[in-house]
Amino acid sequence: MVDGEKKKRAPGRPRRLGPETIVAAARRIIDEEGVEAVSMRRVAREVGSTPMALYHHVRDKDELLLLTLAGTSTAVPRPALPADPRERMIAVAVHMHGLLKRMPWVLKVLALGDLTDPKALWMAEEIVQSALDSGLDEARAVRAYRTVWHFVYGDLVLTAARERRAADPDRRPSFPSALTGEDARELPRLTELAGRWEELQRYDVREQLTAIVDGLLGPARAARG
Amino acid sequence: MVDGEKKKRAPGRPRRLGPETIVAAARRIIDEEGVEAVSMRRVAREVGSTPMALYHHVRDKDELLLLTLAGTSTAVPRPALPADPRERMIAVAVHMHGLLKRMPWVLKVLALGDLTDPKALWMAEEIVQSALDSGLDEARAVRAYRTVWHFVYGDLVLTAARERRAADPDRRPSFPSALTGEDARELPRLTELAGRWEELQRYDVREQLTAIVDGLLGPARAARG
DNA sequence: ACCTGAACACCGTTCAAGT
């Protein structure tokens, strides 16, 4: 871990920086120290160049981060999927959730854009196809995908935020413990459940995804009779 | 809009900074220029003090941002709610979505923690109560709230991200248009839908929330029937 | 107790200049 270390260029060959080198360096920093550690200056140092040289190969920092997403979804092997379309949809959604749970930095980058890893598109394909196989029309199938994905994303971000806060003992818990007088009177149910909130809200994400999928497939079931 | 302007302290009275002044200044900056414009230095300038003085009243920047959340939910009047618990649950969820859509900066702050505005808790109360009234047990009711909220959050963040990217014409669209050869073969459905993806995915959030609520209330219906 | 000034260790990006 030498600090000021510079990569030597191969003798006789002019250095060609290229986006791949830059993206690879960014990925290395992410894997070792987290997304927060990525900066144009830091990446430049890593590839033995100057911050401004990077701007010749990527338009800005957001673009660079988005480029680091490519291939990340292959970190976890693609699972065998059940044949039944409803089961299949649930399985893919659960996989998606589990995958991103293992790489929370991806969530931060995704907030800048949207899915950009072509190797991750099979999940969208499977969900849409399963929805169609379940009898939804095209529009409903695509929207079903979107709804599942938005829940997965929100669940991961907010669960992580809650865990981060819970890990810091100095911060007072925000919700819904510590409801004071007036609030308590207007919020009888939350007040009653406050003490058990933490345990009550803990959930198996598969159960929630199953509920969502069933809700989304509802119209198909209704159409079938 | 004089730049270096400093607030004069009332003559004869020593300035007492206090958290309220600081939070109010932060809110003002947010309303006028967005959360991105909030910095400890900027807030300090606004209250005519030094950055470090703030640290006597708030533990750090995250805490300050979380404090600015208080009362934001009253910006939109509390709607009349239908009596039917299922309808009520949907109505509150839709309200929650609409409320936060109007103040996207809140989403950024919420990623740091969780709901911290006591004036927003009535939405949790209503959703949990409606779920109970629909026949869910306590644990399921609380989890239903969490699921609805996580979807609302994810939907708003990702929709905003997509819109931001779409507004910038220079950035190439990411998904799922521009699928190349090999990808296309493995993703027949997405390839087929690619051209219409934008229009297909557009949705009325009430419809999706209705599906989610129906899915979550499923177990109650099963128990009743 | 409350506040200040200086400092530490950073940021992303623009611009003009070099090869």
Place this chain on the structure above:
DNA sequence: ACCTGAACACCGTTCAAGT
């Protein structure tokens, strides 16, 4: 075309010192 150096306009936070 590709890269550099200097500069602009910032960050959050620590620390020692002041009143």
